[in-house]
Amino acid sequence: MMRAAIILAAGLGTRMVSRQPKALHAIAGRPMLGHLIDACHGLFDRIIVVVGPGMERLAAIAAPHAVVVQEQRLGTGHAALQAAALLEGFSGDAAVLYADNPLITRGTIERLLAARADADLALLAMRPADPGRYGRVIADDAGRVQRIVEYADASAAERAVPLCNAGVICAAAPPLLRWLRAIGSANARGEYYLTDVVGIAVAEGMTAVAVEAPEAELRGINTRAELAEAEAAMQNRLRAAAMAAGATLQAPETVFLAADTRLAADVTIGPNVVFGLGVSVDEGSEIRAFSHLEGARVGRDCIIGPYARLRPGTVVEARAHVGNFVELKATTLGAGAKANHLAYLGDTTIGAGANIGAGTITCNYDGVHKHRTEIGEHAFIGSNTALVAPISIGPRALVAAGSTLTEDVPADSLAVARSRQSVKPGRGTKSQK
Secondary structure, eight states: OOEEEEEEOOOOOGGGTOSSOGGGSEETTEEHHHHHHHHHBTTBSEEEEEEOTTOHHHHHHHTTSEEEEOSSOOOHHHHHHTTHHHHTTOOSEEEEEETTOTTOOHHHHHHHHHHHTTSSEEEEEEOOSSOTTOOEEEEOTTSOEEEEEOGGGOOHHHHTOOOEEEEEEEEEHHHHHHHHHHOOOOSTTOOOOTTHHHHHHHHTTOOEEEEEOOHHHHOOOOSHHHHHHHHHHHHHHHHHHHHHTTOEESSGGGOBOOTTOEEOTTOEEOTTOEEOSSOEEOTTOEEOTTOEEOSEEEOTTOEEOSSOEEOTTEEEOTTOEEEEEEEEESOEEOTTOEEEEEEEEESEEEOTTOEEOTTOEEEOBOSSOBOOEEEOTTOEEOTTOEEESSEEEOTTOEEOTTOEEOSOBOTTOEEOOOOOOOOOTTHHHHHTO
């Protein structure tokens, strides 16, 4: 059976005190909307994202999936109905999800879809520790859902019900669109509530069931505090998955992973390591304490850190070492090469087995353009060297410590570029008087 997902992402960041759309706020380096789209991939044949006016950045994240704009914010039911034109003639199931529920797992969505096969309508529900202002799921004695009551419209008895609505529903597309068009706005907020489709469906004699899932997956994110709680939950999930796949996290609670971090088996991560998006670490490598990696690939059996920074475009090949206070940007460090101390290497290709001395910098930016540095295999760059790009250091070349080089160095050559030392006997004590 064909399936479609309608993701509601038009919410503003009002309670977050933000000019960004709510679904644009990131968890583990990825916008909330991105997490939900990832969970939906492979389960739905179509994904339609509903955004608000002026949300071009959010629409770009949704690409290549279909995007529709809710020009007026008249409620969740009205938002879901904006996808109707893209579902005309679609006879499969349609699920409505919320972009500010980014922690929903693929497994929970699969359970929702399976429940829909045995009922006319299925929805997700939870039993939160603090039901607060969540809508309540009202069921009959047999457990069949009869309706959902928003907190503002609920009686005292209904507010005492512990089963709460998570907002996600699934039904065949044709009746779902019919129910959406039948929603009214006679409620405390004057909005068209998506939840009203449950009562409309039941009134038609349809069956509705609730699929329960943990609060940690289903709670919405409306404030900065809730965003921080979701970040903590996601980090715990990512850490557990990394360790289950064979990585060692020496102090897991101090390691921060991105949504797409890839750690191979037998990788060791020290305390207080932070991963940005786009990092992979191959088998047997060690990332030592207080290192920061983003947009980088680390090969097998490497040592990174402590206090190292790998910036986007960096590739560290097998058995290479990056030591303390070394920063690499758009740089390839060849197999077995070493940069162990206090260096900046930007826009650089470093050959296998090369050694980069402490204090070495590549002067890659002239104020307008970036320029590359090429360092050959088994070259030795002495400490406190400045390489003014564009420049090429040949294989097995030796650059003397303290040099500032502006010209290429051929293979197997010694390069010295520093001012001559001058010693004036007896002048030191006289100058202090």
